[in-house]
Amino acid sequence: MNKGLIALAFGGLAIGMTEFTMMGILEVVATDLQISIPKAGNFIALYALGVVAGAPILVLFSSKFPPKKVLLFLMLLFFVFNALFSIAPEYYTLLTARFLSGLPHGAFFGVGTVVAARLAKPGKAAQAISIMFTGMTLANLAGVPLGTYLGQEYSWRLTYGIISLLGLLTMLAIHFWLPDLKNESKPSAIFSQLDFFKTKVAWLLMAIISIGTGGLFAWISYISPMVTKVSGLTESQVPIIMILIGLGMFFGNLLGGKVSDTVSPTKAAIGSFSAMALILVVVYFTAHSSTMAYVMAFITGMIAFTIGPPLQMMLITAGKGSETLAAAAGQASFNLGNTFGAFFGGIPITLGFAYNSPPLIGVGMATIGALLAVVFLIKYSAKKA
Structure with missing residues (x-):
């Protein structure tokens, strides 16, 4: 390596x-x-x-x-x-x-x-x-x-x-x-990289990331109370859940890179967001099972992190001439997804719904991410995807 x-x-x-x-x-x-x-x-x-x-x-x-x-x-x-x-x-x-x-x-x-x-x-x-x-x-x-x-x-x-x-x-x-x-980078072109933000494709990509990855954070931000209050695990078992999530993320990240190189980054992103939405539905309906809490921690972590490599490739491909700035903007958008997912995921809990309700918010956000990626594929696939 x-x-x-x-x-x-x-x-x-x-x-x-x-x-x-x-x-x-x-x-x-x-x-x-x-x-x-x-x-x-x-x-x-x-x-x-x-x-x-x-x-x-x-x-x-x-x-x-x-x-x-x-x-x-x-x-x-x-x-x-x-x-x-x-x-x-x-x-x-x-x-x-x-x-x-x-x-x-x-x-x-x-x-x-x-x-x-x-x-x-x-x-x-x-x-x-x-x-x-x-x-x-x-x-x-x-x-x-x-x-x-x-x-x-x-x-x-x-x-x-x-x-x-x-x-x-x-x-x-x-x-x-x-x-x-x-x-x-040519010295004369350094600040011209900002022209990337004048393009529609830049804002579409940032919307895809900020909203779509919010599906991950709507789930993971409230994983601890969900597995303790709904799945029936003890607080001492939560670290095991986090390790399983991390293990899933490890394999999912590598899988995302492989799929992205095989079918194209944009198609990989559509598949990843769609799979994320589907798996979060399964999380919601299986949350009452302590056994499934462990299984879904690994599977959901894996599915969620397949999205990273294709999104990065979409950014540096679409941001031709501004690749570094585009990739950095992707990280900023990912952190906005963190904020949006945690905020919107907490709303149903505030309204009195159970702690397995945030994944349903995640379903909506991941679905929107998939739909926006389809728009990206239709509008820019010939040149960018």
Whole structure:
């Protein structure tokens, strides 16, 4: 396997841990800081806002530099800001550090996606990208459960100190394993990349991602109360559920890359969103079974993460000449999907419906994602898909 892709996967592992571990230790953080859980939830929202803000800004201002140097710089920011978050003394400095730690996220995956595609063998670009995203799936499989355990048993600050060190490890891997690729962006064309946002295809793609991937987050945001209050599992069994989800994501990510290279990214995306909608219906009707809770955790995680590689390929193909910015915008849109899915998924619970109702919201969002992908296929398949 190409060592350069492994270096990128290290970055995915570090970023996945810093984003998703907070969901597992939110109550611990709230208790330590003596704040409410909703107030602690701002650490999740501020990180997502940092991703949205940092993706286009850092991509644009780093476009004139070779990609290896850009990735090293982004991981340096990751290390510094996560280290700051681990030692910041009070709530508002923690909020600031958490926002800053989100800045390099989208830009790293934006640049990394284009680099992975350049490192790939002919016809294997989506699979190469999926290897980079394997790091994020490994974060959900092992990193997040480990970080949650350390945060609960020792200190959440220790968890984020270790996460920051993963940034240094990634820097070493990039330095030694990633080749010195030439910068293909012309200095005069750096800001012309913003023209991507003047196109209808850009906004259609961002709508596909922001709405469609919300189906995943409508489900996973409320997975803990669903399996404990509906499926009858104990809180001590929830980490097992999360491990199964992470395992499913790991295989789903690789499967998504394979399917995308085989049938075309757009058709793969349509199939993935459609399968996600179908499987969330099954989740709703089988939620009362403790046995099926385990089975569906793995299957749903796998189906949900087949969507990553085809969406990234759609972005860098449609954003010809602005590939890095397009891929970074995809990461920002994915984080909007996180926000939308969690928000809309929580509405039926607020209205008094059972904890297995959020997946039905996910069904609607995934279905809309599939329909919008069909529109993309019809309008742009000849040139873009």
